[in-house]
Amino acid sequence: MESMCLELANAPLLHQKSARSLRRCCARPGLFCQEIRNSSDREQKSPMCSVPTSNACLAKRNSPVLTASLSTQAPTTHPQTTEWSTFCENVSGEWEGATATFTAEGQPQELPFQYVPKEFRDWDVTLYDWQSQCSMQPQATGIKCLLKRLMPTVGCEADAQTFHEETRHLLESTDEATQHAILSNGSYTTASSLDLSDQTKLRLEHCLMTAEKKRIRLVQHVAAAGPSDPWQLSGVEVHHEYYDGPYNGGASLSGCGGGMSNFAELDKFGASQLQHDWTASSGSSYSVSEDRTVQLQHLPSRMSSCSQEGITCLPLNAYSIVQSRDHGELLVEAGVLQKNHTLLVAQQTFDNGHCKAMSLGTERVQS
Numbered sequence: 001m002e003s004m005c006l007e008l009a010n011a012p013l014l015h016q017k018s019a020r021s022l023r024r025c026c027a028r029p030g031l032f033c034q035e036i037r038n039s040s041d042r043e044q045k046s047p048m049c050s051v052p053t054s055n056a057c058l059a060k061r062n063s064p065v066l067t068a069s070l071s072t073q074a075p076t077t078h079p080q081t082t083e084w085s086t087f088c089e090n091v092s093g094e095w096e097g098a099t100a101t102f103t104a105e106g107q108p109q110e111l112p113f114q115y116v117p118k119e120f121r122d123w124d125v126t127l128y129d130w131q132s133q134c135s136m137q138p139q140a141t142g143i144k145c146l147l148k149r150l151m152p153t154v155g156c157e158a159d160a161q162t163f164h165e166e167t168r169h170l171l172e173s174t175d176e177a178t179q180h181a182i183l184s185n186g187s188y189t190t191a192s193s194l195d196l197s198d199q200t201k202l203r204l205e206h207c208l209m210t211a212e213k214k215r216i217r218l219v220q221h222v223a224a225a226g227p228s229d230p231w232q233l234s235g236v237e238v239h240h241e242y243y244d245g246p247y248n249g250g251a252s253l254s255g256c257g258g259g260m261s262n263f264a265e266l267d268k269f270g271a272s273q274l275q276h277d278w279t280a281s282s283g284s285s286y287s288v289s290e291d292r293t294v295q296l297q298h299l300p301s302r303m304s305s306c307s308q309e310g311i312t313c314l315p316l317n318a319y320s321i322v323q324s325r326d327h328g329e330l331l332v333e334a335g336v337l338q339k340n341h342t343l344l345v346a347q348q349t350f351d352n353g354h355c356k357a358m359s360l361g362t363e364r365v366q367s
Contacts, residue, residue: 083184088138090186091207094248095134095215097241099149100264104233106312108264111152115164119154127152128264134217134241135250142172146250163253170205179294181284181346181360185209189334189346189360193292196328196353200224202231206334206346206360213243218334220320224327231324238263238314266315269337274306274319276365278343283361288354303359304345305333328353341365 101109108128110116116127135146144167151162170190171180179191189206196202202222209215217239224231240260285297310323310331321333330350337343343363349356 083182086184087182087186087188088143090184090209091136091143091188092138092247093136094244094246094250095136095241096244096260097132097134097239098129098260098262099132099237099239100129100262100315101235101237102264102312102314103235104312106268106314109235115151117152117154120152129262132239132241133244133250133253134239135247137247137249141169143170144168145170148250148253150253179288179292179355179358181286181358183209183284183360186215187344187346187360189348189358191288191348191355191358193355196231196330196350197227200227204332204348208334208336208344208346210336210338210344215241216316216318216336217241218314218318218320220322220332220334222322222330222332224324228327230326231322231330233310233312233320233322236312236314236320238316238318240316263315268313268315269317269319271308271311271313271319273337274304274311274335274343276306276341278302278304278306278363279366280359281362281364283359285357285359285361287357292354294358297357299361300359302363303347303361304335304343304363305331305347306335306343307333 103109111127111130120127130149130152132150133148135148137144137146146165146167149164151164171182171188179193180188181191182188187207187209190204192199192202192204194202200223202220204220204222205217206220207215207217217237219237219239220233221235221237222231223234240263242260280299280301280303283299283303285299285303286294287297288294305321305323307321307323310321312320312322314320317337319335319337321331323331328351331347333345333347335343335345341364345359345361345363347357347359349358
């Protein structure tokens, strides 16, 4: 079974940057480390800082070390519609948070061994969450996404600040078609423009705005054993993020105690909680024609399937659904169950090897 954690395990040498400054305590934002309070004894450190609630401290951005691009075709200028402009305003910026990777069964995956300081292993502490920082910049051809996963550190001051970095280009217009759905609030879902018959691995990303300036991004890694086998979920990344400020290219990393709280070990909701008569209340729906043209459709009465088949329940009331009966047929869905019987959902369907429909929006329980 493959996952982002396994990919990181084989990643090249990471960037390291020396940094020394005052830090707030990792475990208690209101406290400073003892080494800061008593500057005459730099060897003393607060035991509070041994708690793995923060994965990194302040550092300056340097050159990228690991890049990956989703673009497979030459991008063209994105249509400058009012919806696209408003979407860009809401998706752009520096987003701090936490990220974790889960198996197809919904179990959190440990951080790769080589990235975890020896002290955590000595204390029998298992780490599942990364502190993360995502820089998103709208461009003429799409959205540039720069994601940093900050390496775990012991204490509030580390001799070297280290992070894993990857760059992706999302929602690009291409010469053939733009296969994605967006909402003006900053939500989006990306669909593969590739012929499934030629692929055995897919990466599908969905971003759902859960509140003002807060969002959950779910990245489904889907794989098939061979060119004629059905698709299965191999792993799913969950990124819980909040807006920290305007885009600055990731000029500085989060301070100690920054980002969202760890969530990988939180309880998961039961799939039965999705069993309602959902009705679409707002969103966008698209169809993809034989010539790969994407066309806006009337919003269907219901977008979600909420099927018990192929479902993976996750923390933060998030879920993933992957269903496939043959290699050319695939349904993928990601969603977040919110309070007041509200469901945020993104869905894509593939038929005969190609994406045929996409939906993204909000549903409510039918009264």
